[in-house]
Amino acid sequence: MxxxxxxxxxxxxxxxxxxxxxxxxxxxxxxxxxxxIDFTGGTMMQVELTQEVSVQEVKDLITDFNLDPDVVHSGVAKTGVIIKTKQSLDNAKRTEIFNVFKDKYAIESKDFSADQFGPxxxxxxxxxxxxxxxxxxxxxxxxxxxxxxxxxxxxxxxxxxxxxxxxxxxxxxxxxxxxxxxxxxxxxxxxxxxxxxxxxxxxxxxxxxxxxxxxxxxxxxxxxxxxxxxxxxxxxxxxxxxxxxxxxxxxxxxxxxxxxxxxxxxxxxxxxxxxxxxxxxxxxxxxxxxxxxxx
CATH class of the missing domain: 1.20.1640.10 (Multidrug efflux transporter AcrB transmembrane domain)
Structure with missing residues (x-):
């Protein structure tokens, strides 16, 4: 060689x-x-939409909240989305976001969950x-x-x-x-x-x-x-x-x-x-x- x-x-x-x-x-x-948010702290929301929705559509839907979110699909069928934001959202703000999804996709409370993370x-x-x-x-x-x-x-x-x-x-x-x-x-x-x-x-x-x-x-x-x-x-x-x-x-x-x-x-x-x-x-x-x- x-x-x-x-x-x-x-x-x-x-x-x-x-x-x-x-x-x-x-x-x-x-x-x-x-x-x-694993390092900065913030809020993670998981929404089951029962249908595949584009990431951009989800971002457009919550654009008024100025979250600057990181949105990814979840599940094998990609019918759910995980929304991560560095902002710490209180219960009132989370409820407002849930209502936006509820009005758009007719989801129920069991389809929406949120967790708070600290730095x-x-x-x-x-x-x-x-x-x-x-x-x-x-x-x-x-x-x-x-x-x-x-x-x-x-x-x-x-x-x-x-x-x-x-x-x-x-x-x-x-x-x-x-x-x-x-x-x-x-x-x-x-x-x-x-x-x-x-x-x-x-x-x-x-x-x-x-x-x-x-x-x-x-x-x-x-x-x-x-x-x-x-x-x-x-x-x-x-x-x-x-x-x-x-x-x-x-x-x-x-x-x-x-x-x-x-x-x-x-x-x-x-x-x-x-x-x-x-x-x-x-x-x-x-x-x-x-x-x-x-x-």
């Missing part, structure tokens, strides 16, 4: 990722993230997600350091942070809503991304044992070339399934599938073009020469 020179343009890969993350940070500073719920979800990622990162660093070496662990954690920041940047740039599904997707991506990275690192370690005379960058080119087909095939299979969920799934499933699509794609990219070059650069920097130094 002909070895591909992945390291030839490693600075370009670093620049691309850095540019996307930087643009995302700028967008966050200027516009902020589009946080859903503390979103804060707890966010804090637990951050703690989970930090704990996972620590244990991954310990495991990889024992199984391989500390530099491998550092490179893996940098790659992990890259994937999370890249995904957040995509949401900041596109303005998509960040909710609890996003948090669940991030935690899923963390596990998937590190798996791909370890596969590449395992091959690097094997090649190091075979030939210690090779330059770090040459080792990476050989190792990534050897694992390329496995990485692409695994990721492509996963993306096909997630893509089907995103295209054919209900709106709530699409909210979970989108960050997975982005995350798996970025995780595959970073395992090849970020994690491996980071390891090679660190080893070259701390080594006495351009060859692999044993522990």
């Amino acid at each position: 002909k070895t591909i020179n992945f390291m030839k343009h490693y600075k370009l890969w670093f620049a691309f990722s850095g540019a996307v993350i930087l643009i995302g940070i700028i967008m966050m500073l200027v516009n902020g993230l589009n946080l859903g 503390s719920m979103g804060t707890e979800i966010r804090n637990r997600a951050i703690i989970s990622v930090l704990i996972a990162s620590v244990f991954m660093l310990i495991y990889i350091s024992i199984r391989f070496e500390t530099v491998f662990g550092v490179a893996a954690i940098i790659c992990l942070l890259h994937d999370v920041l890249f995904l957040i940047a995509v949401y900041a740039i596109t303005g998509r809503t960040i909710n609890s599904s996003f948090i669940a997707a991030v935690l899923t991506i963390v596990g998937y991304s590190i798996n791909d990275t370890i596969v590449v690192f395992d091959r690097v370690r094997e090649n190091v044992k075979r030939d210690r005379s090779k330059d770090y960058f040459s080792l990476i080119n050989t190792s990534v070339t050897q694992t390329m087909s496995r990485t692409i095939n695994t990721s492509l299979t996963t993306l096909l399934v997630i893509g089907a969920l995103f295209v054919f799934g209900a709106t709530s499933i699409q909210e979970f599938a989108f960050p997975l699509l982005v995350g798996v794609s970025v995780g595959t990219y970073s395992s090849i073009f970020i994690a491996s070059p980071v390891w090679a650069v660190i080893r070259r920097y701390i080594g006495k020469n351009s060859h692999y130094a044993t522990k």
Whole structure:
């Protein structure tokens, strides 16, 4: 198999990722993230209309309330709608909205329900997600350091942070809503991304044992070339399934599938073009020469 020179343009890969993350940070500073009611608090109303009604029609129906709502279908037949607004609506306002639907679609009180959310719920979800990622990162660093070496662990954690920041940047740039599904997707991506990275690192370690005379960058080119087909095939299979969920799934499933699509794609990219070059650069920097130094 002909070895591909992945390291030839490693600075370009670093620049691309850095540019996307930087643009995302700028967008966050200027516009902020589009946080859903899971994080901001607000009201969620679920209405069973007994018929399929377009999202736009529902928005037009309640436009006078100035809710700036997020409306999605619910149910297999899409006869219901879920209306989320960041405004906290009292009982009188909810009753007014119910009467609008009642007059239009002749629904009954059992077809309408509303729940109030406070921002503390979103804060707890966010804090637990951050703690989970930090704990996972620590244990991954310990495991990889024992199984391989500390530099491998550092490179893996940098790659992990890259994937999370890249995904957040995509949401900041596109303005998509960040909710609890996003948090669940991030935690899923963390596990998937590190798996791909370890596969590449395992091959690097094997090649190091075979030939210690090779330059770090040459080792990476050989190792990534050897694992390329496995990485692409695994990721492509996963993306096909997630893509089907995103295209054919209900709106709530699409909210979970989108960050997975982005995350798996970025995780595959970073395992090849970020994690491996980071390891090679660190080893070259701390080594006495351009060859692999044993522990």
